[in-house]
Amino acid sequence: xWGYIKMDVSQYLSIFIDETREHLQSLNEQLLILEKxxxxxxxxxxxxxxxxxxxxxxxTMGFKRMQRLTHDMENVxxxxxxxKMTVKSELVDVLFRGxxxxxxxxxxxxxxxxxGTNDNQDIIDGLQKIxxxxxxxxxxxxxxxxxxxxxxxxxxxxxxxxKLKLAEHELKAALKAKEQKENVxxxxxxxxxxxxxxxxxxxxxxxxxxxxxxxIKSVPEVQDIEDEKFDFDFSIILLTTxxxxxxxxxxxxxxxxxxxxxxHAELPDVPVxxxxxxxxxxxxxxxxxxxxxxxxxxxxxxxxxxxAKPAVNRSVRVDIEKLDDxxxxxxxxxxxxxxxxxxxxxxxxxxxxxxxxEQIEYLERITxxxxxxVMKVRMVPIESVVNRFPRMIRDLSKKLGKKMELYxxxxxxxxxxxxxxxxxxxxxxxxxxxxxxxxESNEERVRLGKPETGSIFLDAYQEGNNxxxxxxxxGSGINVEKVKQKALNRGTITPEQAEVMTDKEIIDxxxxxxxxxxxxxxxxxxxxxxxxxxxxxxxxxxxxxxxxTALGEGSNFIIRLPLTLAIIxxxxxxxxxxxxxxxxxxxxxxxxxxxxxxxxxxxxxVINLRGTVIPLIRLYKVLDVxxxxxxxxxxxxVIVKKGDKSAGLIxxxxxxxxxxxxxxxxxxxxNSKMISGATILGDGEIALILDVNALV
Amino acid sequence: MExxxxxxxxxxxxxVVKLGNEQYGIDIQYxxxxxxxxxxxxxxxxxxYFNGVINIRGEIIPVMSLRxxxxxxxxxxxxxxxxxxxxxxxxxxxxMIVDEVKEVITxxxxxxxxxxxxxxxxxxxxxxxxxxxxxLVSLLNVPAVVVEKESAV
Numbered sequence: 001x002w003g004y005i006k007m008d009v010s011q012y013l014s015i016f017i018d019e020t021r022e023h024l025q026s027l028n029e030q031l032l033i034l035e036k037x038x039x040x041x042x043x044x045x046x047x048x049x050x051x052x053x054x055x056x057x058x059x060t061m062g063f064k065r066m067q068r069l070t071h072d073m074e075n076v077x078x079x080x081x082x083x084k085m086t087v088k089s090e091l092v093d094v095l096f097r098g099x100x101x102x103x104x105x106x107x108x109x110x111x112x113x114x115x116g117t118n119d120n121q122d123i124i125d126g127l128q129k130i131x132x133x134x135x136x137x138x139x140x141x142x143x144x145x146x147x148x149x150x151x152x153x154x155x156x157x158x159x160x161x162x163k164l165k166l167a168e169h170e171l172k173a174a175l176k177a178k179e180q181k182e183n184v185x186x187x188x189x190x191x192x193x194x195x196x197x198x199x200x201x202x203x204x205x206x207x208x209x210x211x212x213x214x215x216i217k218s219v220p221e222v223q224d225i226e227d228e229k230f231d232f233d234f235s236i237i238l239l240t241t242x243x244x245x246x247x248x249x250x251x252x253x254x255x256x257x258x259x260x261x262x263x264h265a266e267l268p269d270v271p272v273x274x275x276x277x278x279x280x281x282x283x284x285x286x287x288x289x290x291x292x293x294x295x296x297x298x299x300x301x302x303x304x305x306x307x308a309k310p311a312v313n314r315s316v317r318v319d320i321e322k323l324d325d326x327x328x329x330x331x332x333x334x335x336x337x338x339x340x341x342x343x344x345x346x347x348x349x350x351x352x353x354x355x356x357x358e359q360i361e362y363l364e365r366i367t368x369x370x371x372x373x374v375m376k377v378r379m380v381p382i383e384s385v386v387n388r389f390p391r392m393i394r395d396l397s398k399k400l401g402k403k404m405e406l407y408x409x410x411x412x413x414x415x416x417x418x419x420x421x422x423x424x425x426x427x428x429x430x431x432x433x434x435x436x437x438x439x440e441s442n443e444e445r446v447r448l449g450k451p452e453t454g455s456i457f458l459d460a461y462q463e464g465n466n467x468x469x470x471x472x473x474x475g476s477g478i479n480v481e482k483v484k485q486k487a488l489n490r491g492t493i494t495p496e497q498a499e500v501m502t503d504k505e506i507i508d509x510x511x512x513x514x515x516x517x518x519x520x521x522x523x524x525x526x527x528x529x530x531x532x533x534x535x536x537x538x539x540x541x542x543x544x545x546x547x548x549t550a551l552g553e554g555s556n557f558i559i560r561l562p563l564t565l566a567i568i569x570x571x572x573x574x575x576x577x578x579x580x581x582x583x584x585x586x587x588x589x590x591x592x593x594x595x596x597x598x599x600x601x602x603x604x605x606v607i608n609l610r611g612t613v614i615p616l617i618r619l620y621k622v623l624d625v626x627x628x629x630x631x632x633x634x635x636x637x638v639i640v641k642k643g644d645k646s647a648g649l650i651x652x653x654x655x656x657x658x659x660x661x662x663x664x665x666x667x668x669x670x671n672s673k674m675i676s677g678a679t680i681l682g683d684g685e686i687a688l689i690l691d692v693n694a695l696v
Numbered sequence: 697m698e699x700x701x702x703x704x705x706x707x708x709x710x711x712v713v714k715l716g717n718e719q720y721g722i723d724i725q726y727x728x729x730x731x732x733x734x735x736x737x738x739x740x741x742x743x744x745y746f747n748g749v750i751n752i753r754g755e756i757i758p759v760m761s762l763r764x765x766x767x768x769x770x771x772x773x774x775x776x777x778x779x780x781x782x783x784x785x786x787x788x789x790x791x792m793i794v795d796e797v798k799e800v801i802t803x804x805x806x807x808x809x810x811x812x813x814x815x816x817x818x819x820x821x822x823x824x825x826x827x828x829x830x831x832l833v834s835l836l837n838v839p840a841v842v843v844e845k846e847s848a849v
Contacts, residue, residue, distance in 0.1 A: 578738065623740040668790050668842060669758035670743045678737070678749055678756045686737040686751050 012200065013113065016061050020106050023050045023057075027099055028391045031092060035394070038087035048077040054102070059255060060197050062204045063115040066105045072127045073098050079131060094126040096395070173216050174265065177239040182213070185244065186265040188235040189251060190258040199228045204254045206236075212250065213240025232258075237265060322377050329370045336363045371567055371659075379414035382460050382469070385424045386411055389431060393456065396435045403442055403453040404435060410460035415467050419541050419561055423469070426534040430471040430557050431456060433531070438475035438555055448552070450474065462563070466543075469559040478549040480506050507547045511535040539693060542676075544643060570660045570679075572687065573638065574653035576625040579687040581660055581679055586692040588639040588646060590654065595633060607637070607648060614639060616648045617695060622674065642696040649695070662689060707804040710826065712833055713780065713794040715762055716769070720794075721801065721826050721833040722780065728789060729781040730797055733773050747771075750791060752781060759791035765841065766821070771795075782838060790842055801828065808835065 030047045034040060051074040058066035073095060079085040101120040108116040174184045187209075191201050202225045209215055217237040220230050240247065244262050251260040339359050386408055393406040415423070439445075439454035446452055457472040480503045487493045487509050493501065511531045538545050542562045549555035562568075562585065570581040571590075591609065598605050598616065605616040616637065620627045637648040660679040665688075676691035710721035711730075729752070736748040736759055745764035749756050759779060763771050771777070776796040783789045803826045810824045823837040 625740075663756045665739065665749050665756055666758045666788055666790065668760075668788065669739055669746050669749070670741065674741065675739060680751050680754060680756070684751055685735065686749055686756060688737065688739065688749075 012061060013109075016057055017106065017110055019057060020054060020102075023054045024099060024102060024106070025387060026050050027054075028096075028388070031095055031099070032390055032394060034087055035089070035092045041081075044077060044081050048074065048081050051077055060200045062207065062254070063105065063109065065117075065119055066102060066115050069098060069101060069105075069120055069124060072124050076127055076131055085131070088130075091130050093398075094123060094130060096391070098123050098127065174237065174239065177214075182239050182241050183244070184265040185238045185240065185247060186235070186263045187238055187247070187251070188233055188261045190233045190260070192256045192258045193232055195232075195256040198230070198232070199226055201254060201256050202226075202230075202234060205251055205257065205260075208250045208254060209236070209238055209240075209247070212242045212247070213238050215239075318377050322373065325373045326370070326377065329366055329373055332366050333363075333370065336366055368659075375416070375563075375567075378417045380417050380420045381412045381414050382420065382423075382467075383411040385420055385427065386458060386460075389428070389458065392428065393431065393435060396432065400436060401441075402435070402439055404439055404456060405453055406431075406456045406458065408458045413460040413462055413467055415561065416563065422537060422541055423559075423561070426537045426559070427458070427469065427471065429531070429534050431458070434471060434473040434475065434555075438473035438477075440476050463560075466560045467563060469561070470556055471559075472554060472556040474554040477551045477553055477555050478507055478510070478547070479551060480549075483507065483509060504547075507549065510547070511545070544693070546643060567659060567661050570658055570689065571638065572655035572658050572681075573651040574655055575620050575623065575651055576627060578623075578625055579655065579681070579685070580619075580623075580651075581658070581687050581689045582638060582640065582649070582692065583689065584657065586640045586642065588641045591637045591639060591648070593635045593637045593648075595635060598635075609639070609648075612646075614646055614648045616650055618650050619690075620650075620652070622695070640692045640696060642693050645696050647696045649690075660687075660689070707802050709800055709802050710833065710835060711780070711800055712798040713778075714796040714798060715766070715794060719798070719831060719833045720762075721803070721835040722782075722792075723835070723838060724800065726782045726784060726838045727780055728783040731779050731781065731791075733777040733779060733793070747793065750779065752789075752791075755789065757781060757789045757791050759793060761793045762841070763793070763795075782842065784839055784842055792841075801826070801833070803833075803835075 027047060027050050030043050030050070034043045034047065037043065051070055055067055055070035055074055058070055076085070076091070076095070080087060085091075098120075101118070101123055104118070105115045108114060178184055189202070189205055191198055195201055206215065206218075206222075206225075215236050215238055218225065219235045224230060225234055238247065244264075248260055248262055251257060251262075336359060339362070340356075343355055343359065389408070390406055393404060397404050434456050435454075439456070440448070440450075442452050445454065455474045457470065459468075459470045459472070461468055484493075484498055484501070484506050487506070488495060488498055492509060492512065498506075511534075535545055538559055538561070544560050546558045546560070547555065548558065569584040571584055571587055573580050573582060591607075593607055597607055599608065600606070601613070605618075606613050607616060608614075619625070635650050636652070636654060637650055638654075639646055639648050658681075662677045663679060665675065665678045673694035674691055675688050676694075677689045678686050679689060681687055709724040711724055711727055713720050713722060731750075731752065734750055736750055738748040739746065739758070742748070742758075743760075745760050747759045747761050749758050751757075761771050763769065771793055774795070777793065778797045779791040779793055780797070781789050781791050807827045808824045809827065821837055821841045822834050823840075824835045826833040826835050
């Protein structure tokens with residue numbers, strides 16, 4: 001049987017996606033600048049270059065629609081660069097829409113390896129109309145890039161098809177195809193001498209032809225073509241049901257193809273009778289052959305489909321220095337291991353115990369460093385998330401008819417990759433909130449004596465083991481009374497509750513599901529799905545969110561996120577005969593409390609610790625642990641805090657501090673919120689990790 | 697010759713396990729591993745048929761009791777008790793406690809009776825009954841056993 005000849009696109013695809021992303025981001029940034037400084041020639045040049053590279057890359061990869069759109073955008077920039085047009089606000093709008101459309105293409109490519117079918121004709125029309133208006137009626141509509149070729153077709157007659165010799169199995173396949181009324185074409189494709197990426201062009205030809213039939217032979221071999229080991233022509237044998245004209249049209253559709261010579265392959269005349277005669281073995285052979293063929297086709301399809309899924313693996317760019325560090329640490333680790341091995345062989349017991357401890361300490365130092373280095377490798381600057389926000393605020397500003405400005409600091413603050421991936425949406429939510437609800441209208445601001453343009457701040461910085469991200473605005477702040485009124489109207493709280501609630505507690509109501517203070521629902525925010533989602537997401541990342549507000553001066557949402565997720569320091573405690581881990585980050589202090597100091601407030605146990613009243617939680621009750629013995633005289637209480645709330649967890653025993661690796665307990669088992677995961681202890685036993693946020 | 701081939705494609709292998717007096721067959725493609733009974737760490741507030749989690753080579757795997765799931769008497773852990781590690785998706789394994797793992801059988805399609813009546817709750821977990829020469833084996837619908845029905849909560 002013959003193999004199906006396929007060329008591999010994935011090696012180009014990931015590069016394409018990375019670079020397209022970069023270009024799109026730079027286009028976004030430059031366009032923002034251009035909007036403010038329409039005369040800035042450097043920016044125009046920069047944009048033109050980015051658009052041009054985008055077009056070239058899209059074309060090379062065969063993404064026609066993407067290419068067409070960038071082509072038209074490039075044309076506009078080109079005219080601007082030549083000084084024939086000026087930058088107007090509606091032009092920038094259309095260009096931004098164009099960028100969004102390109103991003104959609106890119107998303108589609110990432111997910112399916114295909115650009116989709118949306119032509120975005122309205123954007124193209126919009127661009128051409130602006131060009132015509134800008135240049136006057138004389139300007140012709142932009143020619144599509146595919147139309148640039150006809151001039152190249154002159155030499156057509158000089159080119160001749162090369163006859164390929166078929167090996168026996170290939171001949172059989174060809175004959176069988178012919179029998180099934182398929183056409184067998186001998187195709188020789190000539191690529192323009194000016195073409196730089198011959199292999200990519202050849203690939204496009206292969207891709208186009210594979211869609212309509214099977215390529216059974218190629219000269220040179222596919223591998224060589226992929227490696228660009230050919231001159232400017234290659235020949236293939238194609239089995240297809242399509243007509244010669246259709247095939248030709250398909251090949252010519254690929255740009256930078258000079259010509260394709262297609263002939264019906266000459267097959268030796270085999271008497272039809274021998275093939276179709278049902279003489280035992282031969283017939284069986286054909287039968288199995290065809291069934292295998294079908295199977296192969298299916299598996300081939302299946303594999304391409306599977307391959308499509310991880311078209312883009314999540315990747316992190318790593319500084320080579322960090323990798324060197326890792327390498328050094330690993331070599332030290334090996335040395336430490338060897339130290340232990342040699343000790344095993346050593347005789348003297350006395351010297352052994354001392355040396356053993358030394359080795360353990362050495363090992364510990366290495367693993368700690370290794371942990372830190374690996375964590376560093378996983379760290380990504382927050383910039384990759386926040387750099388799309390200026391554009392978003394610009395769009396919001398237009399949409400809402402408010403003047404506003406976004407100021408960002410600390411974009412180089414680093415966070416774990418997993419956090420970076422998740423933090424984008426919550427931040428976007430908060431920014432939209434600030435723009436929509438936070439900032440007053442321009443007139444209102446002027447009336448209040450504030451600067452007309454509202455300011456939104458996004459600050460990121462590191463604080464101890466946390467990264468803090470603040471989203472701040474200088475708008476009206478949260479009207480606590482309004483929130484309280486709303487909560488009362490909705491029945492979220494009772495009037496009695498409202499009486500005793502602090503401002504802080506009332507603001508926390510905003511984070512309840514379906515609670516929005518916007519009187520009018522706009523399509524920017526205010527559907528009531530906002531803040532509770534933000535909170536859930538941030539808590540899922542092990543972080544917390546805090547709100548500060550001053551009426552008339554603005555509000556400030558403070559997000560705290562742990563630097564690392566996978567490995568934490570924890571206090572190991574014992575309950576009955578079960579072991580639990582409490583993250584050290586949430587522990588305030590550990591106290592021994594005599595039983596008689598427990599007081600009761602409203603049927604709940606509390607202790608008075610240096611003036612603060614702290615509610616007690618009997619963990620063995622909450623966790624259904626069989627309590628071992630009767631009450632001892634004094635209780636071991638681990639005081640934990642969440643924001644500025646705290647609680648005392650009563651445990652049976654303290655085991656000690658341990659560095660633990662957090663593992664998930666899987667999705668099948670019903671996870672009460674109290675357990676945030678599990679970890680494996682030194683002896684292979686499992687200890688569950690308590691989620692203090694859910695307990696307090 | 698061709699006949700033979702077809703039969704091989706359609707026949708599937710099942711691991712036969714015992715729960716009390718009944719025999720159950722588990723499609724071998726789901727079974728990742730079979731381990732001896734080991735220390736199970738209880739998970740508070742989990743479903744009653746989950747015994748807890750175990751550690752298999754650094755991977756934390758939840759373990760359910762098939763007896764509890766099927767409403768039989770609670771497990772008695774004996775020497776023959778085993779945990780079958782089931783993998784339906786690559787990243788999500790689950791353990792099932794059974795009284796005993798007996799053998800591997802090969803059943804062709806023709807020796808399986810499909811169950812149509814799904815009114816009985818227990819039948820929802822079965823996909824058919826396999827007929828052996830001297831006994832019957834209930835074939836488990838593994839995904840149905842593993843995935844909690846929304847309404848059941």
